[in-house]
Amino acid sequence: xxxxxxxxxxxxxxxxxxxxxxRDDICPDATPTxxxxxxxxxxxxxxxxKKNVFxxxxxxxxxxDFLPDYIFQDTDDLILPxxxxxxxxxxxxxxxxxVNDNGTPNDNTDDFVDGNQDRITLNYSREExxxxxxxxxxxxxxxxxxxxVQDGDNxxxxxxxxxxxQSVEDETTTHFNISH
Amino acid sequence: MLFFCVFVNxxxxxxxxxxxxxxxxxxxxxxxxxxxxxxxxxxxxxxxYSGFEIMADYRIKEKMYVAGEIGFEEKNTINDYLNITxxxxxxxxxxxxxxxxxxxxxxxxIYVGFRVGASTFSHxxxxxxxxxxxxxxxxxLTSNTKQELTGLTAFWGEIILGMKAExxxxxxxxxxxxxxxxxxxxxxDNFDNVYxxxxxxxxxxxxxxxxxxxxxxxxxxxxxxxx
Numbered sequence: 001x002x003x004x005x006x007x008x009x010x011x012x013x014x015x016x017x018x019x020x021x022x023r024d025d026i027c028p029d030a031t032p033t034x035x036x037x038x039x040x041x042x043x044x045x046x047x048x049x050k051k052n053v054f055x056x057x058x059x060x061x062x063x064x065d066f067l068p069d070y071i072f073q074d075t076d077d078l079i080l081p082x083x084x085x086x087x088x089x090x091x092x093x094x095x096x097x098x099v100n101d102n103g104t105p106n107d108n109t110d111d112f113v114d115g116n117q118d119r120i121t122l123n124y125s126r127e128e129x130x131x132x133x134x135x136x137x138x139x140x141x142x143x144x145x146x147x148x149v150q151d152g153d154n155x156x157x158x159x160x161x162x163x164x165x166q167s168v169e170d171e172t173t174t175h176f177n178i179s180h
Numbered sequence: 181m182l183f184f185c186v187f188v189n190x191x192x193x194x195x196x197x198x199x200x201x202x203x204x205x206x207x208x209x210x211x212x213x214x215x216x217x218x219x220x221x222x223x224x225x226x227x228x229y230s231g232f233e234i235m236a237d238y239r240i241k242e243k244m245y246v247a248g249e250i251g252f253e254e255k256n257t258i259n260d261y262l263n264i265t266x267x268x269x270x271x272x273x274x275x276x277x278x279x280x281x282x283x284x285x286x287x288x289x290i291y292v293g294f295r296v297g298a299s300t301f302s303h304x305x306x307x308x309x310x311x312x313x314x315x316x317x318x319x320x321l322t323s324n325t326k327q328e329l330t331g332l333t334a335f336w337g338e339i340i341l342g343m344k345a346e347x348x349x350x351x352x353x354x355x356x357x358x359x360x361x362x363x364x365x366x367x368x369d370n371f372d373n374v375y376x377x378x379x380x381x382x383x384x385x386x387x388x389x390x391x392x393x394x395x396x397x398x399x400x401x402x403x404x405x406x407x
Contacts, residue, residue, distance in 0.1 A: 126321075136260075138310060
């Protein structure tokens with residue numbers, strides 16, 4: 001029996017240590033880290049109400065992949081990640097998109113997305129803010145400007161920041177409105 | 181824990197021998213000085229750690245010792261997002277109370293100690309990578325510009341539970357566990373003290389720190405006094 005007592009204490013100590021280590025060394029999902037840009041899509045005729053865009057496809061300029069949340073998605077808001085290694089992020093947003101098979105239905109390597117493409121440019125300055133040991137640093141974005149690149153056939157009609165010198169420091173509120 | 185068994189066995193042996201009440205037992209008084217061999221072993225085994233500590237205590241009453249430690253530590257804190265080197269030195273001072281009832285001329289200790297500790301230290305933020313849950317744009321910004329955060333201090337209180345066993349005449353082997361409670365610290369701008377020399381790793385959720393030491397000490401005998 002004496003040996004059990006001798007063994008129990010170090011086992012308890014190790015268990016306690018490992019529990020406390022894990023809790024502190026993994027960044028919890030609930031911790032606010034690098035925020036994304038939140039845009040509400042408003043009705044151009046009735047600017048107080050949100051309006052859906054149908055079959056929206058979003059792709060970042062210089063990125064090979066579609067933004068996973070917006071692949072033929074009906075939505076009245078947008079949540080866009082900003083680049084933490086550059087002061088500019090550009091997106092192409094395609095409204096009422098459809099897949100054009102380029103005349104070859106069996107070959108999907110030459111398929112492309114049809115629809116009204118609009119391009120937006122986001123410029124900002126960055127600041128790295130310490131969060132915690134497990135999460136390290138997050139980036140917050142200051143003086144964010146959103147420009148709709150004019151192409152003569154824009155489905156986005158106007159954009160408006162929610163405040164002057166709009167910054168993106170968290171994901172609790174909308175940062176920009178776009179009417180269409 | 182092994183020491184505990186030794187103590188228990190020793191105590192049982194002593195019961196068998198008859199204590200002679202007519203002879204007075206002399207207690208040795210002196211300065212006990214030692215080094216932390218646990219930290220030396222860790223320094224040689226762990227690439228991300230180096231440190232050493234010198235400890236001393238001096239008996240002022242039969243069961244009471246004034247005690248202190250002085251040491252330095254260098255520790256790398258590395259994860260996917262941060263690479264930090266913390267270095268600095270510390271000093272601790274306080275008292276130890278022996279709770280162990282020694283038989284005859286034995287001079288072992290199972291003790292409770294109290295300390296106040298102070299540390300001066302610095303962090304080198306060697307590199308970091310920005311944390312983002314969204315991984316659409318990869319990689320996230322990585323900074324390899326070394327940033328030095330110097331002139332930091334911390335103060336804490338400490339409770340120690342430990343034991344010291346006389347393995348040869350005046351030579352002691354000991355170990356202890358330390359529980360530390362942070363009192364104050366300078367928190368660098370836009371950063372945090374992930375490690376404090378002498379205090380150990382810090383936790384986001386509380387001001388509690390833990391530590392241990394494993395040491396070898398020699399008592400320089402100065403005088404003897406009746407028990």
